[in-house]
Amino acid sequence: MKITIASGKGGTGKTTVSSNLTSYLASLGKKVVLADLDVEEPNSALFLNAELVDSKISNKMIPKWDATDCTLCGKCEEVCNFNAILHLPEEIRVFPELCHSCYACSELCPTDSLPMTPSQIGIINEYQNELFTMVEGRLDLGQEMSIPLIAQTIEYVDEKFPDYMKIYDAPPGTSCPVIESSRYSDFVILITEATPFGLNDLTLAVETMRVLNQKIGVIINRYGIGDDGVENYCHDENIPIITKIKNDREVAKLYSNGELIYDKIEHFKDSLDEIIAFIGGLK
Amino acid sequence: MKIVFTTKGKTWESPMDARFGRAEMFLVYDEETDTLEAIDNSATEAMEHGVGGQSSKKMINAGANVVITGNGAGEKALKILKTTKIEFFTGAGEMSVKEAYEAYKQNRLQKQF
Structure with a gap:
């Protein structure tokens, strides 16, 4: 099973939930791998005390002008x-940096003067800790095109861990990188907070996922702040609310120190249990 | 000499456009023939990326010697323009075309490259 953890709004808790959820599932004996697809700023590795075990250069194909003919x-x-x-x-x-590797110029050039050549855009890193494996895509500085790297990171995980459950930590927003991180998944979890900002961006994310025909559920993070707009919206739109993670300063503190949370804060672990129960009910 | 202004109109009285890549219009002044010619650049508004290159190409094709603008050329435009002899002057974004030309003549603009 492949599950994408996404959000419209940034900073709602994608990395917190995906890193803790993967770690907790692994501690329960589940074969699970985490893929950090937020390739412009991957940071899941910061929370996992993991060791780098393998790396692979990520290239994209770009045309190179040959003046001869x-x-x-x-x-x-x-x-x-x-x-x-x-x-x-x-x-x-x-x-x-603007090339989408579509090959049109190269294929249609009458004199074959634009052969496609590989060009590095980033790196794929595989980390391991005592519980599980994590793979991240990391885009090189100055690169603008994250889609090929996201696709290659997904492919890397698929090839190396064919029979594992996959958790994808997606980038924020609703643009192409989010779509690439969501389109091949079995289910997309959207994390939001119960504020007007959270609701606005959640609505955009829901519309995006509906265009992709994706099945979705919502996690409300920092529950207790804001208003009931998100809950009303989910109710009206028939979107399941998987869990509500309580607003808790201690969670933020642990996160800021780069620590996992579920092994220290009971209500957070309860929320993960609700997520796992929900995922278990998906088929 | 041909001087190109980034503008929002076609006359000496028109306001300048501070942007280069997404300037609404390029007004080309040919000092020899004392004529003004407008090049529409509004299509860049709908382009997400790569306008710097497109606008730079228009400068080359117009035979520009000098470009007078507001904020200056961006990263991609620089990659193209630095290989040419075109000179860029900035700081005229809030002026009229006429004022920008006078400021250029009186050396009151900053030279970007």
Whole structure:
């Protein structure tokens, strides 16, 4: 089973829940692996006292201009939907950071002057602690295109841990990286907080997941602050509320110290039990 | 010499546009023939990425020697423009085109490159 932990709003607790949930499941004997797909700022490893055991360079394919036979016809720029190719009077310029690796320029070039070549965009790291394995994608500084790295991280986990349950820690928001982190999952858990901001961004995330035909459930974090807008919304939209994690300063303190929470705070562990019971009921 | 202004209109009285990549319009002043020619750049508004490169290409194709703008060229535009002889002057974002031209002539603008 593959479960994505996502949210519209940032800072609602994706990493807190995914790292604690994976650790707790592993401690119960479940074969589970955590994939940190927030490749622009992966930080799950900070909470897991884990050791780096393997790494793999992540590349994407980009066109490289070969001037030899180029007639500067400009077809390449014409077919690029992303402004990644610039047809100048005396040269063709490629902006690798804008390239979506669609191959159109390369395939349609009449003189084969834009061969596709690999270019590093990041790294995939595999960590292990005494309980379980965690894999993260980490985008290089200055890179703008996270989708290929997210896809490769998912692939890495699938190949190395075929019969494991997978927990994906997604990036925040509702844009392409979130979609890439959610589209192959069996279920998406959306974490929110019960504030107007939380509700606004939850609504956007729900709409996104519905376009993907994804099954969803909601976790309300820091329960006790804000208002009842999120609960009313979930009720009206028939979205299950999986658990409500109590607002607790101690949780924030542990998180800030890079510590796991479920083994120290009972009500947090109770919430994880509710999540596990919910997941167990999914089929 | 050809001087290009990033503008929101087609005349000397038009306000400047402080942006380069997403400037509404480029107004090209040819000092030799004393003529103004407008190049529409509004299509960049709908582009998510890569406008710096597109706008830089327009400068090259217009035969610009000098570009006068407000905030200056961004990262991707710089990659293109630094390989040319085009000079960029900034700090004219709040002026009219005419004021920007006078400020340039009196050396009151900052040279970006």
